[in-house]
Amino acid sequence: MAVTIKSPREIELMRKAGEILASVHEELAKALHPGMTTMDIDRLGEKLIRSHGCIPSFKNYNGYPGSICVSVNDEVVHGIPSRTRVLKEGDIVSLDAGVIYKGYHSDAARTWGIGQVSSEAEKLMEVTRQSFFEGIRFAKAGNHLNDISSAIQQYAEHFGYGVVRDLVGHGIGTHLHEDPEVPNFAMKRKGILLQPGMTLAIEPMINAGRPDVNWMDDGWTVVTDDHSLSAHYENTILITEGEPEILSLPAFGKE
Ligand code: MF3
Ligand code: CO
Numbered sequence: 292m293a294v295t296i297k298s299p300r301e302i303e304l305m306r307k308a309g310e311i312l313a314s315v316h317e318e319l320a321k322a323l324h325p326g327m328t329t330m331d332i333d334r335l336g337e338k339l340i341r342s343h344g345c346i347p348s349f350k351n352y353n354g355y356p357g358s359i360c361v362s363v364n365d366e367v368v369h370g371i372p373s374r375t376r377v378l379k380e381g382d383i384v385s386l387d388a389g390v391i392y393k394g395y396h397s398d399a400a401r402t403w404g405i406g407q408v409s410s411e412a413e414k415l416m417e418v419t420r421q422s423f424f425e426g427i428r429f430a431k432a433g434n435h436l437n438d439i440s441s442a443i444q445q446y447a448e449h450f451g452y453g454v455v456r457d458l459v460g461h462g463i464g465t466h467l468h469e470d471p472e473v474p475n476f477a478m479k480r481k482g483i484l485l486q487p488g489m490t491l492a493i494e495p496m497i498n499a500g501r502p503d504v505n506w507m508d509d510g511w512t513v514v515t516d517d518h519s520l521s522a523h524y525e526n527t528i529l530i531t532e533g534e535p536e537i538l539s540l541p542a543f544g545k546e
Contacts, residue, residue, distance in 0.1 A: 294462055294470045296488035301395065301464065302529060305490055308397035309527050309538030311343045312390045316401050317541065319359070319388075325380045325405055329361035332386065333372030340390050348389030348396050348467045355511060360387035360400075367455055367496050367504050367513040367521040368400075380406035383416060385523040389467055396467050398492040399539035400525035411499065412520055415452065419497040419522035422447045422475070426493055430528055430535040436471060436482025443495050444476040453502035455521070458513065460494040463527055485530050490538070494525030 297305065318339050319332060337358035340347045347358035355369070362370035362385040363378065370385075378384060387400035402416045425446040429438035444454050460473030471483050475495045498504075500519030507514060515521050529536040 292470045294483055294489060295464055296486060297464060297490055297529075298488070302488070304393050304395040305397060305464070305527070305529070306538055308345070308390055308392035308395045310541070311340075311345055311392060312388060312397040312399050312527075312539045313541040315339045315343075315388055315390065316386065316399060319386055320401065320403055323378070323384065323403055323405060325378055327378055328374055329363065329370065329376040329378070330372040330374045332361050333357045333359045336386070336388055340388070343390070345390040345392050348391050348398065352467060358388070361385070362387070362512070362521070362523065364520055365515045365518045367498070367515060368458060368523055369511040369513055371509055371511050378405045381408050383408055383412050383520060383522065385521070387523060387525065394465055396463050396465070397527045397539050398463055398467060398525060399527060400494060400523045402522040402524060414450070415497065415499050415520055416522045418447060418450050418452060419495055420524045422495045422497060423493060423524045423526065426475075426495070427528060427535050427537070430485065430491070430493070430530060432485055432487050432530055432532060434485050436473065436485065437478050437480065439493065440474045440482070441477035447495065447497045453498035453500055453519075455496040455498060455504055456502055457504050458496055460492050460525070463490050463492045487530055487532050489530040490527060491530070492525055492527050494523060496521065496523045
């Protein structure tokens, strides 16, 4: 599939999808507390998404059973919501959510601490978030995709962290996953030339330890091989003539 350039009309719809997703994440973050189950998060997330007239993108995607991916501690991504998985103080939890608004997708992830977490966990979450922002400094027309990918890797590895290789970001639009793939690590090739109207989901997955991951027997949950903590931070962005627009963060170009 070719990389698509979104029309002004499509960009408007993706802005709206992003704005709704940003508010869903804000509500989820406020609701987090020790004692809640990962299924509680999924139920609330799905309710919020539908209350905005959207569809949860992940539900039934390749058979994924949830609306929100909830990944705790050494789980990297794609944790399946469970009635028996109870969050406790000190856990870190990655929430990944997607919405479809009038046929257009937005995809974003955040990692939060439950109550007080270790300073190691705090640092991992902050570096993961910052690695996204280091990457999108290069998300400009005229640059190549690999400029983003290498900037993310360089930043995260500077702290001794492991950048997950087995999963990558992606183009996004009428489909959750479109071309191109967006690695969080340097490739030998430059990758595509970035052009205004491209929409990308950039999503560093960073491990406190080594980059290696495994898939659990449920077929979905990805865990770190060395059981070190892992964090995930993702936004849907738009390449413009100037600075990138972060569609899935609040107060971005909406004043
Ligand atoms: N942000 C993840 C991704 O881009 C979400 C997909 S989870 C799935 O791949 F359940 F939909 F597969
Ligand atoms: Co994604």
